[in-house]
Amino acid sequence: MLPAVVILVVLTIATAAAVLAPRLLPRRVRMDVAPDRPRAFGSEMAWLAxxxxxxxxxxxxxxxxxxxVANWNSGIGAIYDLKLSDSFVFISPPIEGWTFVAGxxxxxxxxxxxxxxAAPLLARVAREFSNVQYFAAFPIIDFYAWARFENGQPRRAAAFGEAGVLWDAGRPTAAERELGLSMLELRGILNRQGDIGGxxxxxxxxxxxxxxxxxxxxNPMAIEASGGQKRENGVGWIARAPHAWRAQRVRSAA
Incomplete structure (x- = not known):
């Protein structure tokens, strides 16, 4: 008979293997493929239109x-899932001629x-499609961005974080002005105490x-219904995000 200590060690190893094995296996995601209606998204999310x-x-x-293949419910669920969101994007069925890529x-x-x-990726996609738009809204980290490429050319790009302006290219569009987003010039009086200028x-x-x-x-937060009419059922795709998309620090010159 095996000594009790040996049996205990074998049982401990077996238990640990049973717990860790699922974590060591390649991540597999099973998506529902039954066509369904659009699901809203947009908060704490980045997306292309x-x-x-x-x-x-x-x-x-x-x-x-x-x-x-993934329907709306499972695709949107995946990109909001804490364990999956960093690794996948959802490609939506087309809506009124637009296709979303969200994640x-x-x-x-x-x-x-x-x-x-971000800019090189948008430029590459814009070489293939006449109208490419990018949006991001992450209130929890105070980050917001929008950009538009038309006919392969950048028309407008803006991004703001806690540190201030991160991206500002092109003139503010009519949409931004309608929403009250504009640059306000503060002229003040030269050399006056407290004058911030700029x-x-x-x-x-x-x-x-x-x-x-x-x-x-x-507006992806308003796609579940339009004018009181529910949209048609459809299926999209879930895809693994390329490793090249991950944040990377600039290498300092030797």
């Missing part, structure tokens, strides 16, 4: 692989010592980002 009905072509332009794993405009991966940027909110999205394309 691309004017196309061709999800396959869009996925290829983004460099996405390992695509699996917190999308590259965000960076400041400081980080490599900018310009003051009104800091945006999630409502501003969604408002711009609504004016440029579609």
């Amino acid at each position: 691309v004017e196309t009905d061709d999800a396959g072509r869009l996925a290829n332009a983004l460099g996405l692989e390992d695509l699996s 917190v794993s999308l590259p965000m405009p960076q400041g400081g010592g980080f490599v900018d991966k 310009a003051l940027q009104l800091h945006p909110t999630e409502a501003h980002v969604l408002g711009i999205a609504e004016r440029w394309s579609l």
Whole structure:
């Protein structure tokens, strides 16, 4: 007979293996493929709105692989799941000629010592599609962004974080002005005590980002119904986010 201590060690190892094995296995995600109606998203989220009905072509332009069919409910659920959100994006069925690509794993405009991966990605997609838009709204970290490329050219890009303006290219659009987002020049009196001079940027909110999205394309928080009419059922895709999208610090010169 085996000594009691040996039996105890074997049982301990077996128990540990049973607990750790699922964590060591490759992550597999099972998606519901039954067509369903659109699910709202947008808060604490980044997304692309691309004017196309061709999800396959869009996925290829983004460099996405390992695509699996997913309906709205499971796709939106995955990109909001704390264990899955960093690794996947959801490609929606087309709505009124627009296709969304949503996920917190999308590259965000960076400041400081980080490599900018958002602008190059948008420029690449814009070479394939005539209207490409980017949005991000993360109130919890006070980060908001929007950008638009038309016919391969950047028209407007803006991003704001706790540190201030991270991205400001092109002139503010009519949508931004309608929402009260503008640069206010503070002129003051020279050498007057307390005079700050320069310009003051009104800091945006999630409502501003969604408002711009609504004016440029579609507000994803309002897609579950339109004019009281429920939208058609459909299925989209879930895809693993490329490793190249992850934040990366700028390497200092030797």
